[in-house]
Amino acid sequence: MFIQQFVNGISVGSVYALMAVGYALIYSLLNFTNFAHGISVTIGAFAAFFFLTYAMQNLLSGIIMGVIAAALLAAFIQLVAYRPLLKRNSKRIFLMIIGLGVSVIGDNLIIIAFSGRFRIFPVNFSSESIKIFGANIGVVDIIIFVVSMIALLIVELIIRKTRLGLAIRGASFSLDTTSLMGVNTYKLILTIFLIAGSLAGIAGALLGAKYTTYPSLGTFYTNKAFICAVFGGLGSLPGAMIGALILGVSESMISAYVSTGLRDLFSYFILIVILLVRPSGLMGKSSENKA
Amino acid sequence: MDNYDVECALEICDVCKHFGGIIATDHINIMARSNTIFGIIGPNGAGKTTLFNLITGIYKPTSGDILLYGKSLVGKLPYEIACEGVARTFQNIRLFNDLTVYENLHIAYQKSITYTIFDGILKTKKCKEQEAKCAEISEQMLKSVGLWELKDQLARNLPYGLQRKLEIARALITNPKVMLLDEPAAGMNEEESEQLSGIIKDIRNNNDITIIVIDHHMDVIMDVCDEITVINFGKQLVTGSPYDIQNNSEVIDAYLGVGD
Numbered sequence: 001m002f003i004q005q006f007v008n009g010i011s012v013g014s015v016y017a018l019m020a021v022g023y024a025l026i027y028s029l030l031n032f033t034n035f036a037h038g039i040s041v042t043i044g045a046f047a048a049f050f051f052l053t054y055a056m057q058n059l060l061s062g063i064i065m066g067v068i069a070a071a072l073l074a075a076f077i078q079l080v081a082y083r084p085l086l087k088r089n090s091k092r093i094f095l096m097i098i099g100l101g102v103s104v105i106g107d108n109l110i111i112i113a114f115s116g117r118f119r120i121f122p123v124n125f126s127s128e129s130i131k132i133f134g135a136n137i138g139v140v141d142i143i144i145f146v147v148s149m150i151a152l153l154i155v156e157l158i159i160r161k162t163r164l165g166l167a168i169r170g171a172s173f174s175l176d177t178t179s180l181m182g183v184n185t186y187k188l189i190l191t192i193f194l195i196a197g198s199l200a201g202i203a204g205a206l207l208g209a210k211y212t213t214y215p216s217l218g219t220f221y222t223n224k225a226f227i228c229a230v231f232g233g234l235g236s237l238p239g240a241m242i243g244a245l246i247l248g249v250s251e252s253m254i255s256a257y258v259s260t261g262l263r264d265l266f267s268y269f270i271l272i273v274i275l276l277v278r279p280s281g282l283m284g285k286s287s288e289n290k291a
Numbered sequence: 292m293d294n295y296d297v298e299c300a301l302e303i304c305d306v307c308k309h310f311g312g313i314i315a316t317d318h319i320n321i322m323a324r325s326n327t328i329f330g331i332i333g334p335n336g337a338g339k340t341t342l343f344n345l346i347t348g349i350y351k352p353t354s355g356d357i358l359l360y361g362k363s364l365v366g367k368l369p370y371e372i373a374c375e376g377v378a379r380t381f382q383n384i385r386l387f388n389d390l391t392v393y394e395n396l397h398i399a400y401q402k403s404i405t406y407t408i409f410d411g412i413l414k415t416k417k418c419k420e421q422e423a424k425c426a427e428i429s430e431q432m433l434k435s436v437g438l439w440e441l442k443d444q445l446a447r448n449l450p451y452g453l454q455r456k457l458e459i460a461r462a463l464i465t466n467p468k469v470m471l472l473d474e475p476a477a478g479m480n481e482e483e484s485e486q487l488s489g490i491i492k493d494i495r496n497n498n499d500i501t502i503i504v505i506d507h508h509m510d511v512i513m514d515v516c517d518e519i520t521v522i523n524f525g526k527q528l529v530t531g532s533p534y535d536i537q538n539n540s541e542v543i544d545a546y547l548g549v550g551d
Contacts, residue, residue, distance in 0.1 A: 162411065163397075163404065170387045170398045177385045180347060182373035182402035182465060 003135040005256040011141035013248020014148035018203040019225030020240035022196035028172035028235035032092040035099035036077050039106030040197045041218030044070035044204025049213045057123045066205035067198045074197025110215040118212040144206045227271045233284020298325040300501035301469050306355030315341040317525040328502045330516035338525040339505045343471050348372040376468035380458045388447035396429040399461045436460045469501045476508040488514045
């Protein structure tokens with residue numbers, strides 16, 4: 001029972017991590033939270049669902065379709081909603097409000113387009129399980145964990161090892177100074193949205209495989225991921241990952257040993273406690289760091 | 292005046308900048324000749340740094356024009372202006388603190404990198420050549436400012452004086468036509484600022500570059516500059532050689548207050 005719940009928690013936690021890292025990436029560069037992140041997740045799930053239903057019954061290809069759709073959507077939102085404000089050097093609060101608006105519009109457009117039905121992926125491994133140490137571990141949980149970790153590892157490598165990553169690390173310290181080095185910061189911001197969108201797409205497709213696909217899927221899970229990002233420290237990638245895994249496991253333990261109904265209550269309670277006790281989170285940079 | 296025989300590197304034509312009702316720069320005119328060192332001095336709040344922010348595209352001028360070798364910079368984005376060949380350092384040092392000394396130079400070399408993402412993934416000849424060139428130039432630059440042994444240190448761990456040097460090196464590696472130095476001698480003692488004067492002059496002598504310096508250290512300014520302009524409350528008081536400036540009564544009034 002314990003091991004099963006632990007694995008379940010790790011699996012949910014790694015999906016949270018995919019979304020939380022998206023929040024952290026954008027926050028670290030632009031110092032605002034992209035509240036329109038949720039619809040990228042939803043679109044990722046729907047793209048994977050339709051691909052699996054009508055084209056090819058192969059989960060990996062479905063995930064790739066989800067990534068493409070979600071990344072393009074994130075880039076589109078950045079170009080249409082955020083870039084005009086960034087060019088005018090608007091206050092970050094306006095960007096957040098725009099993000100909230102885009103999120104509400106997106107959710108409703110999805111309901112109009114696809115209806116509010118819950119849909120199940122034609123290919124999912126939710127009924128299959130393997131025995132490890134006497135515990136039944138769902139195959140879908142293993143897939144989720146492995147795919148998420150590979151994706152996060154790739155992002156980490158890009159940031160640590162490439163010239164793009166160098167620009168991202170520089171820009172997370174100071175966007176203005178980076179632009180004075182001749183780095184096209186608008187292109188850099190677009191790239192960041194593509195990366196965050198891709199991670200959101202993976203998360204959406206995996207959530208669709210584990211649970212079901214429905215229009216408010218993204219909003220519901222990105223709210224949780226946002227808690228993880230705050231818990232880990234907004235703007236910190238390792239913080240977001242650790243926060244996500246901790247929240248995933250604690251949620252899973254609470255629903256197993258206390259009550260399923262208290263699970264979400266617990267998550268939001270955590271958010272409030274962190275904001276009161278340690279607003280910079282586990283590994284967050286203090287806001288003075290940003291000039 | 293033989294000013295007009297030599298090419299003008301940076302020309303600031305009648306530039307004004309208003310912040311709401313405050314006039315930060317008021318009809319400023321500067322002509323910095325090619326391969327010279329031009330100084331801007333003035334009391335605190337005179338609008339010197341605002342002028343740098345206007346040149347680098349952080350602010351847009353309310354009116355007037357800024358020309359780099361005859362080409363207007365007004366309306367361009369900061370990164371575009373950086374690519375045109377304007378580099379700067381900051382009054383309060385703005386290194387990438389979380390990156391190493393070496394990485395601080397690499398990020399500034401971005402401008403000279405032309406290979407695409409596909410070259411990067413496939414590690415083509417073009418990519419390898421450019422990266423090798425970048426490594427070579429970074430090494431040369433760090434050795435010339437005496438930071439080579441410290442290349443793997445985080446920038447935040449360097450002592451103050453070395454951070455200044457690194458910031459100058461970072462500006463220089465972009466191979467700029469014009470380099471703006473915002474109070475390079477701030478917080479330095481006499482000996483350090485003397486050394487700095489030497490470095491600034493060396494840079495001008497060894498590169499095809501025009502340098503514009505803001506500073507309060509009169510010894511540095513008077514020592515390195517070929518021409519100086521004085522700004523007070525956003526207005527330009529006087530422009531001339533260091534000797535002219537030192538003997539100008541308006542300048543003395545601006546710094547020491549008007550006598551009765």
